[in-house]
Amino acid sequence: MLSNWLYIGIFMVVSLFLPAAAIFIAGLLAPKKPNAIKNATYECGMETVGDSWIQFKAQYYVFALVFLVFDIETVFLFPWAVAYNQMTLFGVLEAIVFILILLGALIYAWRKGALEWH
Amino acid sequence: MTFWSDPDGFLANWLIHLLAGIGIPAGVAQAIGFALGAAILATGSLLFVLFLIWLERKMIGRVQDRLGPNRLGPWGIFQSVADMLKIFTKEYITPSGADKVPYNLSPILTVAAVLMVWAVVPLAITVYGVNLNVGLLYIIAVGSLGEMGILMAGWGSNNKYALLGAFRAAAQLISYEVPMVLSLLIPVMLSGSLSMTQIVVKQDIWYVLYTPLAALIFLITSIAEVGRAPFDLTEAESELVAGFNIEYSGLKFGMFFVADFLHSFTISLLVAVIFLGGWRGPGAETYPLLGFVYLVIKTSLVNSFIIIERASLPRFRIDQMMDFTWKVLTPVILILVVVTALLEKTLVMAGALAWVRTGIMFVVNIAILLIADTVVRRHLARRPRPDVRGKERPVARPENFFSQPGSGA
Numbered sequence: 332m333l334s335n336w337l338y339i340g341i342f343m344v345v346s347l348f349l350p351a352a353a354i355f356i357a358g359l360l361a362p363k364k365p366n367a368i369k370n371a372t373y374e375c376g377m378e379t380v381g382d383s384w385i386q387f388k389a390q391y392y393v394f395a396l397v398f399l400v401f402d403i404e405t406v407f408l409f410p411w412a413v414a415y416n417q418m419t420l421f422g423v424l425e426a427i428v429f430i431l432i433l434l435g436a437l438i439y440a441w442r443k444g445a446l447e448w449h
Numbered sequence: 450m451t452f453w454s455d456p457d458g459f460l461a462n463w464l465i466h467l468l469a470g471i472g473i474p475a476g477v478a479q480a481i482g483f484a485l486g487a488a489i490l491a492t493g494s495l496l497f498v499l500f501l502i503w504l505e506r507k508m509i510g511r512v513q514d515r516l517g518p519n520r521l522g523p524w525g526i527f528q529s530v531a532d533m534l535k536i537f538t539k540e541y542i543t544p545s546g547a548d549k550v551p552y553n554l555s556p557i558l559t560v561a562a563v564l565m566v567w568a569v570v571p572l573a574i575t576v577y578g579v580n581l582n583v584g585l586l587y588i589i590a591v592g593s594l595g596e597m598g599i600l601m602a603g604w605g606s607n608n609k610y611a612l613l614g615a616f617r618a619a620a621q622l623i624s625y626e627v628p629m630v631l632s633l634l635i636p637v638m639l640s641g642s643l644s645m646t647q648i649v650v651k652q653d654i655w656y657v658l659y660t661p662l663a664a665l666i667f668l669i670t671s672i673a674e675v676g677r678a679p680f681d682l683t684e685a686e687s688e689l690v691a692g693f694n695i696e697y698s699g700l701k702f703g704m705f706f707v708a709d710f711l712h713s714f715t716i717s718l719l720v721a722v723i724f725l726g727g728w729r730g731p732g733a734e735t736y737p738l739l740g741f742v743y744l745v746i747k748t749s750l751v752n753s754f755i756i757i758e759r760a761s762l763p764r765f766r767i768d769q770m771m772d773f774t775w776k777v778l779t780p781v782i783l784i785l786v787v788v789t790a791l792l793e794k795t796l797v798m799a800g801a802l803a804w805v806r807t808g809i810m811f812v813v814n815i816a817i818l819l820i821a822d823t824v825v826r827r828h829l830a831r832r833p834r835p836d837v838r839g840k841e842r843p844v845a846r847p848e849n850f851f852s853q854p855g856s857g858a
Contacts, residue, residue: 334479335580335581337480338579339569341480342490342491343561345484345487345491346491347557347558353704354556354557354704357537360537360538361540361541363540365543370543371544371545372608373610373696374609374610379608382607383546383612391771398624398627401630401779405630405634408634409634409643413642414641415638415790416641430783441776
């Protein structure tokens with residue numbers, strides 16, 4: 332079991348190392364002649380006005396909240412799905428009630444207009 | 450144990466014995482074996498991208514009545530090698546306002562997030578990186594690392610187009626993750642395991658026959674997760690010039706490109722493994738390499754479907770795209786999970802055979818798909834269409850179409 336995670340760890344290091352090495356080697360081969368105009372922020376030839384790191388309205392933060400609900404739901408549902416074959420009908424019905432409550436929550440969010448993109 | 454019955458174990462044993470022969474302890478030898486295996490798998494899949502890029506260009510060329518690349522090598526197959534060599538010698542242009550750490554980290558992270566999926570996918574009966582007992586959860590978790598990379602690219606570039614593209618990408622990816630994860634519940638329910646190898650072993654009948662609707666929803670949402678047409682709003686050329694990767698150049702841009710193609714192949718692989726029976730096929734148990742060939746064929750079919758679909762469909766608008774996942778896919782997959790859970794349990798208690806259950810579930814799935822389709826069509830027909838005409842513009846309307854103004858004719 333532990334060696335499984337050792338393999339995953341090694342794989343993670345290797346898969347981070349390969350693109351990093353490629354980018355590093357290409358950096359050695361590539362020319363380096365920066366100048367002010369070349370390094371300017373690209374905006375279709377216009378000069379950029381102000382910074383991009385400003386406060387603004389993230390339109391989708393309600394989507395993010397609904398997503399959070401469903402993500403947590405799946406954390407509960409996956410153990411249930413693994414145990415499904417050993418379960419009685421009662422256990423299945425309980426999970427179905429759980430899913431139906433979430434479906435109700437989705438319809439509530441829908442009615443409240445949380446799922447509209449403005 | 451011979452090479453033909455267990456190639457992976459045979460090579461691993463041979464390596465460990467070889468290393469033990471020169472006095473390296475077994476634990477270290479195993480770690481070295483792991484590192485070599487990981488390096489071979491990761492490098493192999495990265496080099497495979499060169500072939501994938503050629504294949505996609507060739508197929509899209511055919512769809513659009515062109516030849517596609519045809520100069521370098523037979524059928525132009527070395528075109529991507531030449532492209533790669535060229536991109537290696539391109540200058541890195543870092544915008545002066547960029548936040549260096551996320552800017553440089555994000556291409557690496559984007560590729561790594563896709564590569565790490567390959568660690569748990571079984572390529573044949575004994576050939577897999579690792580048989581993790583929570584493999585499916587691991588794939589979901591690692592897959593969502595990619596959106597971190599996109600957000601870092603958008604934020605780090607300090608460019609307004611890049612930022613907008615990244616926020617669109619985040620909204621799209623989190624929205625499509627909900628139906629994708631829910632559609633994976635059904636294979637887990639049927640196989641009773643989260644391990645990828647177990648899911649393949651349990652597929653005496655392919656799950657695509659048992660639950661075609663879940664397979665379809667998984668395919669659609671996976672395409673959206675990759676950000677391919679018709680869901681390629683993150684890099685909409687006509688609106689955001691290139692989206693989150695606009696400020697990247699040279700191989701840093703190339704890495705986003707590689708991640709895109711590799712990701713699309715990886716989701717084809719996942720569809721093949723989870724729904725199309727993976728390496729299962731006649732004779733695959735005794736000869737694992739034959740199973741590998743079956744898997745490659747199934748994956749290529751799904752990948753070809755994705756390429757042709759990319760060439761044939763127009764892009765969604767962003768509100769249509771969000772509506773599609775939250776108001777169509779999510780309710781449908783929730784209802785499908787409920788129906789499958791109830792029906793499967795009842796049928797098993799009634800003692801129905803596997804083939805009978807599959808037939809009933811197939812019909813039920815198609816019925817749900819048709820009902821959902823009808824409901825959506827009715828709704829769209831009833832909704833008033835907004836009038837999108839602009840204000841009247843002066844248009845040149847010559848009285849005689851064949852005369853040029855001022856020509857005297």
